[in-house]
Amino acid sequence: MCAVFQLDGRVELSTRVGGSLCVTKKLGHIALVEKAGMEENGRRWKTIAGRWWAAAVAAGLLGLILVAMVKGKRKRWRMAEMERRAYENEALQVSMVGHVRAATAPVVRTAPELEKEFMPPR
Structure with missing residues (x-):
């Protein structure tokens, strides 16, 4: 035609x-x-199968990307939760030095002990 x-x-x-x-x-x-003749009908199933295969591969790759994104989010959430708990339960006092949080220990000093048995050589 x-x-x-x-x-x-x-x-x-x-x-x-x-x-x-x-x-x-x-x-x-x-x-x-x-x-379209009989020859194209013979190839039609190959085309359909190829498209299904490509769609399955694309869906699998998208699934892997989605799993990686969810794992990253969970890891960041866990880290933030650990930091929050550590901040609430910290044993050291926290003071601000400029814009930075710094841990400070209480001002307690152990008293020195004199050793009576030790005599320096003369």
Whole structure:
């Protein structure tokens, strides 16, 4: 069949005059068109199977990305929870030095013990 793609966007189909000869009286692009035969039907299942396979691979990759994102979120959430608990239960006092939190120990010093048995050499 002959397909005439007209300038206004319409498509007209007509029969061929000869083996590969098309005749038209309108301006536009002309193409030879054939109906799909038995050969294309044989390849159709391969095309469908290929598309299903590609869709399955894409879904698997998206699933892996989603799992990685969820794991990262959970790890950040756990770290924030641990920091919060550590801040609530800290044994050292916290003081602010500028914009930085710094741990400070209480001002307690152990008293030194003199060793009576030790005598330095003369």
